Amino acid sequence: MISFANVSKTFKRHKVLDGITLSIETGERVALVGSNGAGKTTLIRCLLGEYLHEGEVTVGGLDPKANRKAVLARVGFVPQIPPPLKMPVGELVNFAAAVCDSDPERIIAMMRSLGLDWDMVRSRPFVKLSGGMKQKTLIAVALGRDADLLIMDEPAANLDPEARHIFFQQLHDRKDRAVMLITSHRLDEVASLVNRVVEMDQGKVALDDRVADDVEMTAKLDCTVRLTRPEPAFAKAMADWRFVSEDGGVSWNGALNGPDRLRFLGVLARYAGLVAGIEMK
Ligand SMILES: Nc1ncnc2c1ncn2[C@@H]1O[C@H](COP(=O)(O)OP(=O)(O)OP(=O)(O)O)[C@@H](O)[C@H]1O
Structure with missing residues (x-):
């Protein structure tokens, strides 16, 4: 479903991705791990069609740069750093639903299930929410649609145990029909969510291992x-x-x-x- 063929990316003579070749199929839940600066976020930005690069990236056979709308419609993306959006949460939800042809009510239901008080947050500027509330909003936007590619950058870091449980349940419900790419600095944060581990080091794939898939995500x-x-x-x-x-x-x-x-x-x-x-x- 996703393929990177010899992908390299250079920022001002600094080679940040160095010949990455990877393919990831539906049903695979990949932990993308590596130390700071290893190139994880850059690889994801290439997947989202945000960067020019060498080599080829395809999502469902499409080049994400040339087909951004079609590719983004199937992607649920939770970024590591929440964007500094001033728009009220209600507006953000409507906007996000419109972009991916989803129903805002699905996103709102997901926000509520994660423990957010919708009536309280809907009129507040997104940027003024607490870290955990921003995280829950972004997760709800990513999951409140029919995404079959979930890309999550340290997604559960700010969540309380109850919200983590709901979040894991959501991932479990989608595990057979989606590709999940979960980045983290620490394998122990994500190890029990995944069935494949890709470790990056200085822009290269240093390790690519299938791991036992006997995880009970909802246990x-x-x-x-x-x-x-x-x-x-x-x-x-x-x-x-x-x-x-x-x-x-x-x-x-x-x-x-x-x-x-x-x-x-x-x-x-x-x-x-x-x-x-x-x-x-
Ligand atoms: N827009 C940019 N311009 C210049 N250099 C960049 C840019 N984006 C990333 N880099 C550099 O590319 C390297 C890889 O960064 P990247 O964010 O992909 O790493 P990462 O593995 O996601 O790190 P972290 O775990 O800290 O988020 C770093 O050295 C970073 O400074």
């Missing part, structure tokens, strides 16, 4: 963590995950989104010396 796990003693910093970290303790901070219980497992274990690793036991089921 919820009951989790208990026991500590050797209460610790205020740990209590603060657990509050972010909506975990509670009924014994003064020694045992902590909560529900984890399946795809957040690795990220959660990453948080626990910071307190490794204090952790006496972990149970997940």
